[in-house]
Amino acid sequence: MKTLPDDRGYFGDYGGRFVPETLMAPLAELERAYRKASRDRAFQTRLDDLLRSYVGRPTPLYLARRLSAGLGGARIWLKREDLCHTGAHKINNALGQGLLACEMGKGRVIAETGAGQHGVAVATAAALLGLECRVYMGTEDMRRQELNVVRMGLMGAEVVPVEAGSRTLKDAINEALRDWVTNVSGTHYILGSVLGPHPYPMMVRDFQTVIGREALLQFRKAARTLPDMVVACVGGGSNAAGIFTAFVPHENVGLVGVEAGGRGLAPGEHAARFSGTGASGILHGTRTLVLQDDDGQILDTHSVSAGLDYPAVGPEHVQWQESGRVTYTNVDDEEAIAAFHVLAESEGIVPALESAHALAYAMKVAPAMPLATNVLVNLSGRGDKDLGEVGRVEREAP
Numbered sequence: 001m002k003t004l005p006d007d008r009g010y011f012g013d014y015g016g017r018f019v020p021e022t023l024m025a026p027l028a029e030l031e032r033a034y035r036k037a038s039r040d041r042a043f044q045t046r047l048d049d050l051l052r053s054y055v056g057r058p059t060p061l062y063l064a065r066r067l068s069a070g071l072g073g074a075r076i077w078l079k080r081e082d083l084c085h086t087g088a089h090k091i092n093n094a095l096g097q098g099l100l101a102c103e104m105g106k107g108r109v110i111a112e113t114g115a116g117q118h119g120v121a122v123a124t125a126a127a128l129l130g131l132e133c134r135v136y137m138g139t140e141d142m143r144r145q146e147l148n149v150v151r152m153g154l155m156g157a158e159v160v161p162v163e164a165g166s167r168t169l170k171d172a173i174n175e176a177l178r179d180w181v182t183n184v185s186g187t188h189y190i191l192g193s194v195l196g197p198h199p200y201p202m203m204v205r206d207f208q209t210v211i212g213r214e215a216l217l218q219f220r221k222a223a224r225t226l227p228d229m230v231v232a233c234v235g236g237g238s239n240a241a242g243i244f245t246a247f248v249p250h251e252n253v254g255l256v257g258v259e260a261g262g263r264g265l266a267p268g269e270h271a272a273r274f275s276g277t278g279a280s281g282i283l284h285g286t287r288t289l290v291l292q293d294d295d296g297q298i299l300d301t302h303s304v305s306a307g308l309d310y311p312a313v314g315p316e317h318v319q320w321q322e323s324g325r326v327t328y329t330n331v332d333d334e335e336a337i338a339a340f341h342v343l344a345e346s347e348g349i350v351p352a353l354e355s356a357h358a359l360a361y362a363m364k365v366a367p368a369m370p371l372a373t374n375v376l377v378n379l380s381g382r383g384d385k386d387l388g389e390v391g392r393v394e395r396e397a398p
């Protein structure tokens with residue numbers, strides 16, 4: 001699996017590069033720069049140094065004893081990406097691509113953001129590396145994630161409100177792509193997940209695989225075995241690809257991706273692309289599984305977590321699903337919020353609502369698993385950004 005995608009950026013039938021003519025040359029340039037950087041000792045050393053001294057890697061592997069004891073059954077372990085600088089895994093990719101922008105001599109970066117975590121990560125990398133930065137964000141997400149809007153501004157980034165469509169991540173990506181087409185010579189677009197045209201799904205995955213490489217070594221050391229199951233939430237799919245990739249060759253390790261079940265599986269109420277309602281289509285430059293109506297129009301999505309609220313999924317995940325290597329399931333808003341509270345009360349850790357989806361699934365299956373088994377959950381981020389939204393949802397609950 002390691003050599004994927006193929007030369008044209010395909011993971012089996014999915015992926016590729018479906019963009020306007022003006023973006024073909026910059027994508028080819030980006031691919032060349034990325035391939036060169038991934039072989040360049042100096043680039044890798046610079047990135048590794050920053051991941052250690054600035055991001056705080058390696059992030060801890062933590063055995064959640066009280067949570068596990070309360071559930072019975074499998075032991076639940078957490079890979080603590082919530083302890084990364086800026087509070088989520090997004091910084092791993094933002095720093096990698098920020099350094100790449102410097103290598104390519106581009107002084108300006110742009111990004112889209114949903115939960116605001118990617119925007120914050122890019123604004124952070126831009127401040128660190130002295131790059132000009134503009135972040136596109138849907139106004140619905142700006143409302144849900146106000147604190148992150150303030151953070152981006154503090155670091156000198158310009159946040160551009162997007163009023164189009166459902167005013168969430170999909171619409172923000174449209175605007176970012178539009179900006180890139182117009183300003184392509186001096187600008188690098190830092191895409192935030194394993195989405196978009198080749199080489200993004202490959203490159204973003206590679207920058208995130210540090211999560212799984214660390215987790216595998218840490219787990220072997222702590223438990224003298226490998227986990228029976230690794231669980232991660234899937235928005236675009238970068239934190240999941242980041243932790244899964246190292247475990248894919250180890251076939252005894254079950255891999256589970258958890259999507260947003262939202263308010264239920266009716267059209268427009270969820271972002272569960274693998275629930276049977278997604279179909280093959282092209283969105284944002286890549287062929288993948290997309291939530292769409294019979295006419296191929298992109299459906300609105302809903303999730304209590306802004307970071308999972310997106311109608312398509314990274315192309316490599318579709319191939320993982322079709323090959324049977326990874327199982328995909330979904331957890332609804334209520335279950336995620338319940339898990340959010342349980343982790344806070346049992347372990348003193350407030351997870352991001354996105355991560356709470358993965359945790360909720362682990363909590364559902366752990367009690368039926370034997371005592372000696374282990375479930376590893378990728379805790380992709382911390383929940384500070386979600387406190388307001390959880391309060392609001394709970395006040396409005398019937």
Ligand SMILES: *Cc1c(COP(=O)(O)O)cnc(C)c1O
Binds near residue numbers: 088193354382
């Ligand atoms: C953005 C985000 C996600 C979803 O994005 P993926 O690319 O699927 O990882 C999940 N968790 C957190 C904390 C996020 O910020």
